[in-house]
Protein backbone atom coordinates (compact mmCIF):
# COMPACT_ATOMS: atom_id res chain seq x y z
CA UNK A 177 0.00 0.00 0.00
CA UNK A 178 1.49 3.29 -1.07
CA UNK A 179 2.02 5.98 1.47
CA UNK A 180 0.52 9.32 0.57
CA UNK A 181 1.54 12.71 1.96
CA UNK A 182 4.70 11.42 3.49
CA UNK A 183 7.01 14.11 2.20
CA UNK A 184 7.02 17.83 2.76
CA UNK A 185 7.47 19.68 -0.50
CA UNK A 186 5.97 22.84 0.99
CA UNK A 187 9.40 23.60 2.51
CA UNK A 188 10.58 24.39 -1.05
CA UNK A 189 7.58 26.60 -1.80
CA UNK A 190 5.07 24.12 -3.25
CA UNK A 191 1.46 24.57 -2.09
CA UNK A 192 -0.41 22.04 0.07
CA UNK A 193 -2.31 20.78 -2.99
CA UNK A 194 0.89 20.48 -5.00
CA UNK A 195 2.44 18.62 -2.07
CA UNK A 196 -0.38 16.09 -2.28
CA UNK A 197 0.00 15.75 -6.04
CA UNK A 198 3.77 15.26 -5.79
CA UNK A 199 3.36 12.63 -3.06
CA UNK A 200 0.81 10.82 -5.21
CA UNK A 201 3.12 10.88 -8.22
CA UNK A 202 5.97 9.59 -6.07
CA UNK A 203 3.83 6.66 -4.94
CA UNK A 204 3.50 5.27 -8.49
CA UNK A 205 5.32 2.00 -9.04
CA UNK A 206 6.09 2.51 -12.72
CA UNK A 207 6.15 5.30 -15.26
CA UNK A 208 7.93 8.52 -16.08
CA UNK A 209 7.78 11.76 -14.14
CA UNK A 210 9.29 14.72 -15.98
CA UNK A 211 10.66 17.82 -14.27
CA UNK A 212 10.29 20.76 -16.61
CA UNK A 213 11.35 24.37 -16.74
CA UNK A 214 13.96 26.64 -18.21
CA UNK A 215 17.65 26.41 -17.23
CA UNK A 216 18.28 27.36 -13.60
CA UNK A 217 14.65 26.89 -12.50
CA UNK A 218 15.52 24.38 -9.78
CA UNK A 219 13.95 21.37 -11.52
CA UNK A 220 16.94 19.08 -10.87
CA UNK A 221 16.81 19.88 -7.17
CA UNK A 222 13.09 19.08 -7.01
CA UNK A 223 13.75 15.88 -8.96
CA UNK A 224 16.37 14.82 -6.39
CA UNK A 225 13.93 15.46 -3.52
CA UNK A 226 11.27 13.51 -5.40
CA UNK A 227 13.75 10.63 -5.68
CA UNK A 228 14.06 10.66 -1.87
CA UNK A 229 10.28 10.50 -1.64
CA UNK A 230 10.20 7.51 -4.02
CA UNK A 231 12.68 5.79 -1.74
CA UNK A 232 10.43 6.41 1.29
CA UNK A 233 7.55 4.75 -0.54
CA UNK A 234 9.65 1.62 -1.06
CA UNK A 235 10.90 0.78 2.39
CA UNK A 236 11.60 -2.82 1.40
CA UNK A 237 14.42 -1.52 -0.72
CA UNK A 238 14.72 -0.51 -4.31
CA UNK A 239 17.60 -0.54 -6.70
CA UNK A 240 18.22 2.87 -8.17
CA UNK A 241 20.71 4.10 -10.73
CA UNK A 242 21.45 7.66 -11.72
CA UNK A 243 22.96 8.82 -14.97
CA UNK A 244 23.66 12.50 -14.79
CA UNK A 245 25.57 14.69 -17.17
CA UNK A 246 26.82 16.67 -15.33
CA UNK A 247 26.04 15.26 -11.86
CA UNK A 248 24.11 17.93 -9.91
CA UNK A 249 22.40 16.53 -6.83
CA UNK A 250 23.61 13.05 -5.89
CA UNK A 251 20.85 10.62 -4.94
CA UNK A 252 22.30 8.94 -1.81
CA UNK A 253 20.73 5.54 -2.43
CA UNK A 254 21.43 5.40 -6.16
CA UNK A 255 24.41 3.92 -7.94
CA UNK A 256 25.83 6.64 -10.12
CA UNK A 257 26.80 5.53 -13.60
CA UNK A 258 29.43 7.94 -14.91
CA UNK A 259 29.00 9.59 -18.28
CA UNK A 260 32.31 9.67 -20.21
CA UNK A 261 33.65 13.17 -20.70
CA UNK A 262 33.63 12.87 -24.49
CA UNK A 263 29.87 13.29 -24.54
CA UNK A 264 29.87 15.96 -27.23
CA UNK A 265 27.21 14.36 -29.42
CA UNK A 266 25.13 12.95 -26.55
CA UNK A 267 25.95 9.35 -27.49
CA UNK A 268 28.06 8.66 -24.40
CA UNK A 269 25.15 9.80 -22.24
CA UNK A 270 22.67 7.49 -23.94
CA UNK A 271 25.20 4.63 -23.80
CA UNK A 272 25.55 5.24 -20.05
CA UNK A 273 21.77 4.93 -19.69
CA UNK A 274 21.88 1.69 -21.64
CA UNK A 275 24.60 0.27 -19.40
CA UNK A 276 22.73 1.47 -16.27
CA UNK A 277 19.70 -0.51 -17.42
CA UNK A 278 21.65 -3.76 -17.63
CA UNK A 279 21.68 -3.76 -13.81
CA UNK A 280 17.86 -4.04 -13.90
CA UNK A 281 17.11 -1.13 -11.57
CA UNK A 282 13.69 -0.28 -10.13
CA UNK A 283 14.36 3.44 -10.49
CA UNK A 284 16.27 5.30 -13.18
CA UNK A 285 17.23 8.91 -12.48
CA UNK A 286 18.61 10.84 -15.43
CA UNK A 287 19.40 14.44 -16.16
CA UNK A 288 17.97 16.23 -19.14
CA UNK A 289 16.26 14.59 -22.09
CA UNK A 290 17.96 16.38 -24.96
CA UNK A 291 17.70 14.10 -27.96
CA UNK A 292 15.97 11.12 -29.54
CA UNK A 293 18.52 8.60 -28.29
CA UNK A 294 17.88 9.53 -24.68
CA UNK A 295 14.12 9.88 -25.13
CA UNK A 296 13.99 6.39 -26.67
CA UNK A 297 16.10 4.83 -23.89
CA UNK A 298 13.85 6.46 -21.34
CA UNK A 299 10.75 5.12 -23.07
CA UNK A 300 12.31 1.67 -23.26
CA UNK A 301 13.08 1.82 -19.54
CA UNK A 302 9.52 2.90 -18.71
CA UNK A 303 8.14 0.09 -20.87
CA UNK A 304 10.24 -2.40 -18.91
CA UNK A 305 8.08 -1.43 -15.91
CA UNK A 306 10.33 0.77 -13.80
CA UNK A 307 10.12 4.29 -12.36
CA UNK A 308 11.96 6.91 -14.39
CA UNK A 309 12.67 10.49 -13.30
CA UNK A 310 14.07 12.90 -15.80
CA UNK A 311 14.11 16.58 -16.64
CA UNK A 312 13.44 18.57 -19.77
CA UNK A 313 13.88 22.18 -20.83
CA UNK A 314 10.50 23.73 -21.51
CA UNK A 315 8.35 26.75 -20.81
CA UNK A 316 5.15 24.85 -19.91
CA UNK A 317 4.22 21.30 -18.92
CA UNK A 318 2.23 20.88 -22.13
CA UNK A 319 5.16 22.00 -24.28
CA UNK A 320 7.37 19.63 -22.28
CA UNK A 321 5.13 16.73 -23.28
CA UNK A 322 5.20 17.84 -26.94
CA UNK A 323 8.96 18.22 -26.88
CA UNK A 324 9.41 14.74 -25.41
CA UNK A 325 6.95 13.25 -27.91
CA UNK A 326 8.78 14.91 -30.83
CA UNK A 327 12.14 13.60 -29.63
CA UNK A 328 10.96 10.03 -29.12
CA UNK A 329 11.00 7.89 -32.21
CA UNK A 330 9.52 4.91 -30.35
CA UNK A 331 5.76 4.59 -30.36
CA UNK A 332 4.22 6.11 -27.24
CA UNK A 333 0.84 4.59 -28.15
CA UNK A 334 -2.16 5.27 -25.96
CA UNK A 335 -0.58 3.62 -22.96
CA UNK A 336 -1.42 6.03 -20.18
CA UNK A 337 1.04 4.40 -17.82
CA UNK A 338 4.02 5.79 -19.70
CA UNK A 339 4.00 9.31 -18.29
CA UNK A 340 2.59 9.90 -14.83
CA UNK A 341 3.07 13.61 -14.58
CA UNK A 342 5.03 16.71 -15.45
CA UNK A 343 6.26 19.02 -12.71
CA UNK A 344 6.85 22.43 -14.27
CA UNK A 345 8.48 25.11 -12.15
CA UNK A 346 10.23 28.43 -11.93
CA UNK A 347 12.10 30.16 -9.11
CA UNK A 348 10.99 33.61 -7.97
CA UNK A 349 12.90 35.98 -5.70
CA UNK A 350 11.48 36.01 -2.20
CA UNK A 351 11.14 39.50 -0.77
CA UNK A 352 13.05 40.31 2.41
CA UNK A 353 10.58 40.44 5.29
CA UNK A 354 12.62 43.14 7.03
CA UNK A 355 12.82 45.79 4.30
CA UNK A 356 9.97 45.10 1.86
CA UNK A 357 6.95 47.35 2.17
CA UNK A 358 3.21 47.23 1.56
CA UNK A 359 1.80 49.44 -1.15
CA UNK A 360 -1.88 50.37 -1.28
CA UNK A 361 -3.93 52.34 -3.81
CA UNK A 362 -3.14 55.56 -1.92
CA UNK A 363 0.51 55.62 -2.94
CA UNK A 364 1.52 53.33 -5.78
CA UNK A 365 5.04 53.92 -7.13
CA UNK A 366 4.99 54.69 -10.86
CA UNK A 367 6.80 51.47 -11.80
CA UNK A 368 4.07 49.40 -10.09
CA UNK A 369 1.06 51.38 -11.41
CA UNK A 370 0.24 49.02 -14.26
CA UNK A 371 0.61 45.74 -12.35
CA UNK A 372 -1.25 47.22 -9.36
CA UNK A 373 -4.22 48.14 -11.58
CA UNK A 374 -4.46 44.64 -12.95
CA UNK A 375 -4.16 42.99 -9.52
CA UNK A 376 -6.62 45.46 -7.99
CA UNK A 377 -9.18 44.34 -10.58
CA UNK A 378 -8.63 40.81 -9.24
CA UNK A 379 -9.51 42.03 -5.76
CA UNK A 380 -6.09 42.82 -4.33
CA UNK A 381 -5.99 45.98 -2.22
CA UNK A 382 -2.31 45.87 -1.32
CA UNK A 383 0.91 44.40 -2.65
CA UNK A 384 4.24 43.88 -0.94
CA UNK A 385 7.11 45.29 -2.96
CA UNK A 386 10.81 44.60 -2.73
CA UNK A 387 13.18 47.29 -1.49
CA UNK A 388 15.76 47.05 -4.25
CA UNK A 389 18.38 48.81 -2.11
CA UNK A 390 18.13 46.03 0.44
CA UNK A 391 19.04 46.06 4.12
CA UNK A 392 21.61 44.54 6.50
CA UNK A 393 20.01 41.11 6.30
CA UNK A 394 19.40 40.72 2.57
CA UNK A 395 20.79 41.35 -0.89
CA UNK A 396 18.83 43.90 -2.96
CA UNK A 397 15.70 43.10 -0.97
CA UNK A 398 15.87 39.38 -1.72
CA UNK A 399 16.17 36.71 0.97
CA UNK A 400 16.13 33.58 -1.12
CA UNK A 401 14.03 32.13 -3.90
CA UNK A 402 10.79 30.20 -3.84
CA UNK A 403 9.15 27.78 -6.25
CA UNK A 404 6.18 28.65 -8.43
CA UNK A 405 4.87 25.52 -10.06
CA UNK A 406 2.30 23.88 -12.30
CA UNK A 407 1.84 20.18 -11.80
CA UNK A 408 0.25 18.28 -14.63
CA UNK A 409 -0.92 14.87 -13.47
CA UNK A 410 -1.59 12.97 -16.66
CA UNK A 411 -5.05 11.43 -16.85
CA UNK A 412 -6.05 9.07 -19.70
CA UNK A 413 -8.05 11.94 -21.30
CA UNK A 414 -5.18 14.40 -21.05
CA UNK A 415 -2.77 11.80 -22.44
CA UNK A 416 -5.05 11.21 -25.42
CA UNK A 417 -5.36 14.93 -26.13
CA UNK A 418 -1.60 15.43 -25.90
CA UNK A 419 -0.87 12.44 -28.10
CA UNK A 420 -3.30 13.89 -30.67
CA UNK A 421 -1.30 17.12 -30.53
CA UNK A 422 -4.21 19.05 -28.99
CA UNK A 423 -2.47 20.99 -26.21
CA UNK A 424 -5.41 23.38 -25.89
CA UNK A 425 -7.81 20.57 -25.11
CA UNK A 426 -5.30 19.06 -22.70
CA UNK A 427 -5.05 22.41 -20.93
CA UNK A 428 -8.85 22.73 -20.77
CA UNK A 429 -9.06 19.25 -19.22
CA UNK A 430 -6.32 20.16 -16.76
CA UNK A 431 -8.15 23.35 -15.69
CA UNK A 432 -11.62 21.77 -15.53
CA UNK A 433 -10.12 19.03 -13.35
CA UNK A 434 -9.06 21.67 -10.83
CA UNK A 435 -5.52 22.17 -12.14
CA UNK A 436 -3.74 25.32 -11.01
CA UNK A 437 -1.47 27.23 -13.37
CA UNK A 438 1.95 28.53 -12.45
CA UNK A 439 0.42 32.02 -12.59
CA UNK A 440 -2.21 30.97 -10.03
CA UNK A 441 0.55 29.71 -7.76
CA UNK A 442 2.66 32.86 -8.18
CA UNK A 443 -0.41 35.02 -7.48
CA UNK A 444 -0.97 33.14 -4.20
CA UNK A 445 2.55 34.16 -3.23
CA UNK A 446 1.92 37.78 -4.18
CA UNK A 447 -1.25 37.77 -2.05
CA UNK A 448 0.74 36.35 0.88
CA UNK A 449 3.34 39.09 0.34
CA UNK A 450 6.10 36.53 -0.21
CA UNK A 451 7.05 37.82 -3.64
CA UNK A 452 7.00 41.15 -5.43
CA UNK A 453 4.48 41.05 -8.32
CA UNK A 454 7.05 42.44 -10.77
CA UNK A 455 9.51 39.69 -9.85
CA UNK A 456 6.74 37.10 -10.25
CA UNK A 457 5.67 38.40 -13.66
CA UNK A 458 9.26 38.43 -14.90
CA UNK A 459 9.31 34.67 -14.34
CA UNK A 460 5.79 33.45 -15.07
CA UNK A 461 4.13 36.16 -17.16
CA UNK A 462 0.97 38.16 -16.41
CA UNK A 463 -0.78 37.26 -13.17
CA UNK A 464 -4.11 38.69 -14.18
Ligand SMILES: [Zn+2]
Pocket residue numbers: 352353354355356390391392393394395397398
Ligand atom coordinates in the same frame (compact mmCIF):
# COMPACT_ATOMS: atom_id res chain seq x y z
ZN1 LIG B 1 16.14 43.42 3.49
